Amino acid sequence: MRIFHTIAEIREFVRQARADGHSIGLVPTMGYLHEGHLELMSQAKKQCDTVIISIFVNPAQFGPGEDLASYPRDLDRDAGMAETVGVDAIFNPGVEEIYPSGYCTYVDVERITDRLCGASRPGHFRGVATVVTKLFNIVKPDYAFFGQKDAQQVLVIKRMATDLNMEVEVVTVPTVRERDGLAMSSRNIYLDPAQRQAALSLNRSLKRAAAEVRAGERDAAKIRQLVIDIIKAEPLAEIDYVEIYSHPDLEPVEAIKGPALLALAVKMGRARLIDNIILHV
Structure with missing residues (x-):
């Protein structure tokens, strides 16, 4: 498994995988992985020749007073877990790689984002749609895998991919729960x-x-x-x-x-x- 920190590196990795005839699966995450993430990766491995996960704590989807600064981060731990399920590459960019100086372009999905978490966290799905669009453009996956626990997020991303004619199939994986029923998070x-x-x-x-x-x-x-x-x-x-x-x-x-x-x-x-x-x- 390889870890890349720049867009140029991950694009070259994808180019080589494509040259070998591989299909590409992407699992976007913010890291601090758990069994729910590993299930997404396992499903991706079953469906795709090469599996890439992104680990990026996206500041654009956090509002004022939310837990951006304290959100758990541990790349070594995450890499060890991802390797156990056969992930081929991790894309772990810095904030400046995704949002360079002068950045001013965002993606808004209307209507379905003004309720549920969208009402409670204004601007959240604008940040989600923007970073996922960028990841889709960078990696150009055939399939992208998301968990049903984030049900509204899945619907937003599917709507966005359809509306913007993105050549990616968004796959929904059932919620993974602890043994006592608590949804993993x-x-x-x-x-x-x-x-x-x-x-x-x-x-x-x-x-x-x-x-x-x-x-x-x-x-x-x-x-x-x-x-x-x-x-x-x-x-x-x-x-x-x-x-x-x-x-x-x-x-x-x-x-x-x-x-x-x-x-x-x-x-x-x-x-x-x-x-x-x-x-x-």
């Missing part, structure tokens, strides 16, 4: 033991909601309130949002008639945790 390290236990209410509420839909409940407001009540029973939990939208177009729904995304964001101390489930009728 690099931010889970912020949780103390009591918060970690309280965080289990997120997945518990989603499973209960899915069970109610299977039993015949179709009222989105009732399902939403059920989730809120379960999470609010934990004193350490501070709800950012619990919402239900149609999937994949993210339109408001009153009655669940087709696939619907039930998504939530909850603060536990320093950690802001997100999770979701697609409700099927």
